[in-house]
Each structure stands twice: as C-alpha cells, then as structure tokens.
Amino acid sequence: MAGRGSRLRPHTLTVPKPLIPVAGKPIVHRLVADIAGVLNEEIDEIAFILGDPAFFGEDVVESLKELAKSLGAKPSIYRQLDPKGTGHAIMCAEPSLSGPTVIAYADTLIRADFDLDKQADAVIWTKKVENPEAYGVVNLNENNEIIELVEKPETFVSDQAVIGIYYFKDVSALKKELQYVLDNDIINGGEYQINDGIKRMMANGKVFKTGTVSEWMDCGNKEVTVETNQRMLGFLAEAGEDLISENISKENSKIIEPCCIAEGVVLKNSTVGPYVSIGQGTIIEDSTVKNSIIQSHSVVKNATLDNAMIGNHATFDGNFTNVSIGDYSQLR
Structure with missing residues (x-):
C-alpha cells in the first residue's frame, strides 16, 4: 500500500487511499478481514508495505498495527521509499517472505466464498469479466492450472481477470525468483513486476490454480x-x-x-x-x-x-x- 493514490485526489492528498473509508470502514481494514475469512485459519503475521513516512506517518502505522492485533497477528511495517513496481515492493518485506503467504494490493474490495486450494504451489485470485481485453487474465490448461499470464489480450485467452491477490504455499519460492528479477534488472513498464517472478516460478514447474471471487470492487477513483x-x-x-x-x-x-x-x-x-x-x-x-x-x-x-x-x-x-x-x- 505504498502508492499515493493520485487518481483519488483530492481525498488522498491527506489520507492514504487504503485508509479511505468505504461503508464506514477503511478499505484496507475491510480487505484484510475478507481475506482472513476466506483463509479460515489463524494468521501469524500481517506485513504492511508503506511509502514515505512523511505521508504514511505514525498515525497510519498505529492504525495498521491495531488492525493486525485485532486478528491475533503480529504486525510488521516495511517501507518502499522509491516506487519501483510491485515486485520491488514485495521484496521490501523480504524478512517476512517465508511460509504460506497471501499478497494483496490494498485498493480493491472483494466478496469471496471458495475453498482455497492449499495443495497448489500458488493460487491467483481472479474474477470473471465481460471484457477480458481490458485486464490481465490467466490462461488455463485442461487441468485448470494457470500456464500463462496475459496482459490485455487482443484475442480471447480467458475471461478470468487477475485482481491482485495471491496465495503462495511457500512464498520463499517467489522471493527467490523476484531476487533474480532485481539482480538481473528485468524491467517491464519501467518497473520490477510480480508477474516476472511468477512466470519464472511457472517455468520451474510450480503449479498455479485460480480462486475466483464473486465480487471485485475497485476504489481507484472517486466515481468507482x-x-x-x-x-x-x-x-x-x-x-x-x-x-x-x-x-x-x-x-x-x-x-x-x-x-x-x-x-x-x-x-x-x-x-x-x-x-x-x-x-x-x-x-x-x-x-x-x-x-x-x-x-x-x-x-x-x-x-x-x-x-x-x-x-x-x-x-x-x-x-x-x-x-x-x-x-x-x-x-x-
């Protein structure tokens, strides 16, 4: 949640976007609670990746610590001081990248009721959409395993759009591949992307499945x-x-x-x-x-x-x- 939320200005000039209230509760509070409900098990730690302390100050840190503690989890706070992309942001939390882990971007809300396939090496949460050409989508094989991530496909690949929530049975596998991405300066769109780490995991034989949510709600700008x-x-x-x-x-x-x-x-x-x-x-x-x-x-x-x-x-x-x-x- 290190971004500045420029599309939601002026509201995000003074309040980080994940703390903007929707239906009376900050976006990130609702998202974390909804993810916890799908996992249906104890959460040991919640790590928050924030931006510049001048904007994400101590009041923000304290509210997030209280959120983690309310779910019986240890809070950890990390900083991404230079916006170098999703892969870089995740690696800012490198000390917490071990064991079963969910990674989520804190600018969307979901409604979900599915059993997370914890036998898979990883699960990418998706939503069925009517216009897949406007999204990043997953390509599935005959076993319903994800074999490819395709950004805004010009020809039909699937109607399952990636919503920005991921489960890894052992996130250290992603950490290893993202470290390779950073070390070898693999950049897409001017940034280090989580997808490049995921693609390397797939190439190494890791099994990815989908978890499809019933509702995916954006909080990117005022209208939505x-x-x-x-x-x-x-x-x-x-x-x-x-x-x-x-x-x-x-x-x-x-x-x-x-x-x-x-x-x-x-x-x-x-x-x-x-x-x-x-x-x-x-x-x-x-x-x-x-x-x-x-x-x-x-x-x-x-x-x-x-x-x-x-x-x-x-x-x-x-x-x-x-x-x-x-x-x-x-x-x-």
Missing part, C-alpha cells in the same frame, strides 16, 4: 469508490449488519436505508439515503443526500447531493450535486 460504497452497503444490509449508530441526533429528518451513519452525526431537516456513508461527528442540515460518502467532522448545508464524496473537516454550503471535496475544504 462511490459505486463500491453503494455495493458494499447493499451486501452488509443483506447480511443483517447494523450500520446506523444509536448515538445520532435526528430532527425532522428521514433515513432511507441502506446507510452507514457513525456516532455523533447530526441530521436536521434532511433526507439521507439510500447508499450514504457518513463519518463520525458530521452535521447535515436542510439537505438531501443519496449515493454519497461524507467523512468525519464535516458540515453539509442547503445541499442536494448525489454521487458525491466529501472529506474530513470540510464545509459544503451550496447548490451543487456531483462533487468531490477533499479534507479541510470550505465551499460557502
């Missing part, structure tokens, strides 16, 4: 993050989760579920929902808000919002609809 918030609220509501805090103030206001509303929220003369997430201590007055994310300690007045995303400690008083406002901004 709001859409992911909507979908996640729907899933959580179907599961019967209580998403609205008892400690809110509601005066002449209506909530159309599903919504996620944190404690200390004040609603006055407003209609909120469906598909709205509101962070702690936010005030909404004389407004209609639907299909939007509003983070903590912000003030929204005289607004009609749809497909909007508003950061922390922001003030919005205006006659706009589809907005994206970062932290500490004021529109009056």
Whole structure:
C-alpha cells in the first residue's frame, strides 16, 4: 500500500487511499478481514508495505498495527521509499517472505466464498469479466492450472481477470525468483513486476490454480469508490449488519436505508439515503443526500447531493450535486 493514490485526489492528498473509508470502514481494514475469512485459519503475521513516512506517518502505522492485533497477528511495517513496481515492493518485506503467504494490493474490495486450494504451489485470485481485453487474465490448461499470464489480450485467452491477490504455499519460492528479477534488472513498464517472478516460478514447474471471487470492487477513483460504497452497503444490509449508530441526533429528518451513519452525526431537516456513508461527528442540515460518502467532522448545508464524496473537516454550503471535496475544504 505504498502508492499515493493520485487518481483519488483530492481525498488522498491527506489520507492514504487504503485508509479511505468505504461503508464506514477503511478499505484496507475491510480487505484484510475478507481475506482472513476466506483463509479460515489463524494468521501469524500481517506485513504492511508503506511509502514515505512523511505521508504514511505514525498515525497510519498505529492504525495498521491495531488492525493486525485485532486478528491475533503480529504486525510488521516495511517501507518502499522509491516506487519501483510491485515486485520491488514485495521484496521490501523480504524478512517476512517465508511460509504460506497471501499478497494483496490494498485498493480493491472483494466478496469471496471458495475453498482455497492449499495443495497448489500458488493460487491467483481472479474474477470473471465481460471484457477480458481490458485486464490481465490467466490462461488455463485442461487441468485448470494457470500456464500463462496475459496482459490485455487482443484475442480471447480467458475471461478470468487477475485482481491482485495471491496465495503462495511457500512464498520463499517467489522471493527467490523476484531476487533474480532485481539482480538481473528485468524491467517491464519501467518497473520490477510480480508477474516476472511468477512466470519464472511457472517455468520451474510450480503449479498455479485460480480462486475466483464473486465480487471485485475497485476504489481507484472517486466515481468507482462511490459505486463500491453503494455495493458494499447493499451486501452488509443483506447480511443483517447494523450500520446506523444509536448515538445520532435526528430532527425532522428521514433515513432511507441502506446507510452507514457513525456516532455523533447530526441530521436536521434532511433526507439521507439510500447508499450514504457518513463519518463520525458530521452535521447535515436542510439537505438531501443519496449515493454519497461524507467523512468525519464535516458540515453539509442547503445541499442536494448525489454521487458525491466529501472529506474530513470540510464545509459544503451550496447548490451543487456531483462533487468531490477533499479534507479541510470550505465551499460557502
């Protein structure tokens, strides 16, 4: 999670993208919990690969340590100070690369219910897509083993897109091949890629299988993050989760579920929902808000919002609809 999340600016100017909340919880918290659910076994360690300490500061480190501890795991923090690609990022966590391991990129969310094939040397998680030419996909043999990774194929290879989550029965095999990639300066797209290590593992006879998720939700930019918030609220509501805090103030206001509303929220003369997430201590007055994310300690007045995303400690008083406002901004 060392990237700066430039496509989600202005929200990621002050908050790392994996800590942006979706349905009331940071992206990385939801992703780690979902992966843990699929593994269905104890996790010994969770290693986080962060970027520059000036951006990924001690508050970020502490929140991630608490996340790991909440799952009974040891937290480890590593830094990728120079963005040299996915393969390089993984090798920044070299001391933790041993034994059975899941590697994940912390900018997507999933819904998955499958048995992980732990007899395979590795599993690449995939999602069936309608337009495989827009993705990196896996090529399978007659035994449903992955024999090739193909980036944005011009002719049909398969409809199973790689989503950026991997399981290795012993990740030291990947570490060995990525070290070779680094030592021999094997670069694709200007960076050291995990795929080059995986391809070397395949060439050495390692067996790769797929684990297919039912839902794969992107958080790459504002539009898809709001859409992911909507979908996640729907899933959580179907599961019967209580998403609205008892400690809110509601005066002449209506909530159309599903919504996620944190404690200390004040609603006055407003209609909120469906598909709205509101962070702690936010005030909404004389407004209609639907299909939007509003983070903590912000003030929204005289607004009609749809497909909007508003950061922390922001003030919005205006006659706009589809907005994206970062932290500490004021529109009056």
